[in-house]
Amino acid sequence: MGVVARLPVYWERLPGGGIVTTSLEKLLNWSRASSIWYMIFGLACCAIEMMAAGASRYDFDRFGMMFRATPRQSDLMFISGTITLKMAPRIRRLWEQLAEPRYIIAMGSCAISGGGFYYDAYSVLKGVDKIIPVDVYVPGCPPRPEALMHGCLRLQEKIKRESLLQAFGNFPEDQAPPERLDGRWILTK
């Protein structure tokens, strides 16, 4: 075999003379799923757990996950905490700035449904999926780093299942993202 002693598993599984597009897709998906760069962006106490998961004890690096300080270079954004109505248009804008293919993990009760701020709150958005599409929901208040890590592994599985057309923004009708929101979307909603 020369220099490469063993090829990655997807190459090994190639059927002899298999269809090239399928193989390319698998190779690209494998590389995309193995280098998810996430945006360094935290909202509330869930962000502390996210930092713990990224630091050496739980170590996101071993999945090829590294944080980037800009949405332009990121694949993934954790919505880690309470989304206030004031923050919601900013999150929407960050999501628009993420380069496709982009993924969102809603972390914790607040990002999923408003959580403890569902009742009697005038200032909290009741779930981030009201403004952006979400790929993986990780419940908890806040979720343990292990739970977040599990969510990331599920995201990897999802990426590996995708077709390239899906990944680069050709959504089927039923998966299309919400329409672009007005800057004053709270009034027009």
Add this chain to the structure above:
Amino acid sequence: MAGLPFEHIAGVIKDRFGGAVVETNEGNRIPFVRVQADAVARVARFLRDEPSLAFDYLMYVTAVDFPAEDKITLVYHYFSYKYEHMFMVKADVARRGGVARSVAHLYAAAEWLEREVYDLFGVTFDGHPNLTRILTPEGFRGHPLLKDFKSDDYVPFPDKMPAK
């Protein structure tokens, strides 16, 4: 070091602003003096500039809504780093369209604190340099800490939780 007792400060305020002082309450955990809303700034200037009082720090400005009595009570809490004594001043304003004199020209901190009270309670501060909303998002309607606040998003806590 202990600073002046409340009775002394209240007495000085009463001597100086006799007509404007509505009430002196010492039974409260933090005793306070209630003054008329248009005297708030005059009292603040006196508290700051009188050398024997030297209240150089405005700890907070906040408000309390009393719908039953149809009033909003503004609360000013002063502290003196020189003498280490505290003093609380209250003033009642109308619940709708209430106006008080701004103290932002005396205490820089009051600029944001009064904006917050304006944002959450709808009290206007006469003479404030930039009285705009500070906490709620752009285009927000209403003043959310009023007890009769309503909005489409608002889900009140249910009296009885649904059975499982």
